[in-house]
Amino acid sequence: MRAVSVVGGPANLPQLAPVARALSASGDVEHLIIYAGRRDGPELVAAIAELGLPPARYHLEVGGGSDGMQIGLMLQRLEPALAELRPDVVLAYGDDTAAAAAALAAGALRIRFGHVEAGLRSGDGAGGETIPRLVSDVLADVLFVPSRDAIGALKAEGVAEERIQFVGSVRIDGLCWALAQGAAQAGDSAPYAVTSLHEPGAEIVQALGELRSRFRIAPAPAAYVERMTLVASAALVVTDSDDLQDETSFLGIPCITLQAHTDHPTTCQHGTNRLVAPQRETFLAAANRALSRRAPARPLLERWDGRAAERIARVLCDGAEFTSERESEVASAARRRRAVALPQMA
Numbered sequence: 001m002r003a004v005s006v007v008g009g010p011a012n013l014p015q016l017a018p019v020a021r022a023l024s025a026s027g028d029v030e031h032l033i034i035y036a037g038r039r040d041g042p043e044l045v046a047a048i049a050e051l052g053l054p055p056a057r058y059h060l061e062v063g064g065g066s067d068g069m070q071i072g073l074m075l076q077r078l079e080p081a082l083a084e085l086r087p088d089v090v091l092a093y094g095d096d097t098a099a100a101a102a103a104l105a106a107g108a109l110r111i112r113f114g115h116v117e118a119g120l121r122s123g124d125g126a127g128g129e130t131i132p133r134l135v136s137d138v139l140a141d142v143l144f145v146p147s148r149d150a151i152g153a154l155k156a157e158g159v160a161e162e163r164i165q166f167v168g169s170v171r172i173d174g175l176c177w178a179l180a181q182g183a184a185q186a187g188d189s190a191p192y193a194v195t196s197l198h199e200p201g202a203e204i205v206q207a208l209g210e211l212r213s214r215f216r217i218a219p220a221p222a223a224y225v226e227r228m229t230l231v232a233s234a235a236l237v238v239t240d241s242d243d244l245q246d247e248t249s250f251l252g253i254p255c256i257t258l259q260a261h262t263d264h265p266t267t268c269q270h271g272t273n274r275l276v277a278p279q280r281e282t283f284l285a286a287a288n289r290a291l292s293r294r295a296p297a298r299p300l301l302e303r304w305d306g307r308a309a310e311r312i313a314r315v316l317c318d319g320a321e322f323t324s325e326r327e328s329e330v331a332s333a334a335r336r337r338r339a340v341a342l343p344q345m346a
Contacts, residue, residue, distance in 0.1 A: 003105055006034045008295075010043070017051040026317045030093070035058070057085065070097040120264060144165050146168055175250060175251075178227075191214075194236070199240060207280045240259060241265055270301055272299065
C-alpha cells in the first residue's frame, strides 16, 4: 500500500510524526510526505530533522496570502503530484490549509482521503470553526477522531457512523515519544510556568509580571522535544491558542487558555484546561485557583494512551475498526456540556 501525507507548516509535524512511525512499522506501507510550505524554511528544516521524518517527495512551495489563495495554489500543485504518485490513501492533519487542499485534490482524483484530528469543533455559533477543518471533514472517507465530543459533533452534522474511527489523540503519541527522547535532560527543580502566547495583551503581560514574584516564567521553546520536556515539569501552562491543551490534560498540569472557545473541549470537560477571559484580575484569579487546587492524580482520558497512530495504521492496513461503544450517549453529552470562558471576576 502507498500512503501520502500532506502537511502544511511545522506546527502539524508532531501530529504527522507518530503516524509516519506507525506506518513504517507496519512493514508493508510505502509512506511518502508532501510538504505544502517552502523547502528552505528554517523552522520546517529543524522540525523535520528533530522528529526524524524522511525527506519530502514534493514541496509545494506555498506561503503567505489568504486561506483561499493558499488552498488554490496548493490544489494547483498538489493534484498533478498525486496523479503521478497514485497513492491508495491521502492523509492530512488538523485544520491548516494543506488539509483542505489535500481533501479537494484527493476527491477530484477519487483517492481515499483520511483526516487525522477530525471532528474538533469549538461550538462557537458566531462562525469560529475554520473552513479548512470543515472542508476536510466533509470530504473525508475516514475521519480519525481524538475524543468523544468529536464523534458527537460529526454525527450532529450528519456524518455516517462507518466513516468515523475513534483512535485517540496523536498529540499524546507525540508527547510520549518526546518525553522518552528528553528523559536524560536535566529538570528544573524550582517551580515555573510555561507560556505559549502569540498576542498577549497589556493586562496579561502585567499579570505575568506579578506572577514572576512567585515563580519563573518560561516561554515555550520552538524545538519540540525541549518544549514537551519543559511542559512536563511545569506548575502551570498559559496559552492563547489550542496549543498544549491535550498535552497538559494528559500530564495533569493546569492549563489556562486565554480565549472564549476551544477546538478541544474535552480538555475542559475531562482534562485540566480552563478557558479564561484575557483580563488581569480574571487571569490571576484563575492562576491562583489552578495552582492551589491541582489534583493529585492525572485525568484518565479515553484512548489517550500513546497508541492513536498505531490504531490509524491498523485501520488503513488491516481494515480494523475503532468505533464508539456508547454511541447513544455521545450526542446528549455534547449537548449537556460545552466549554465556555470564565466570566469577569467582580
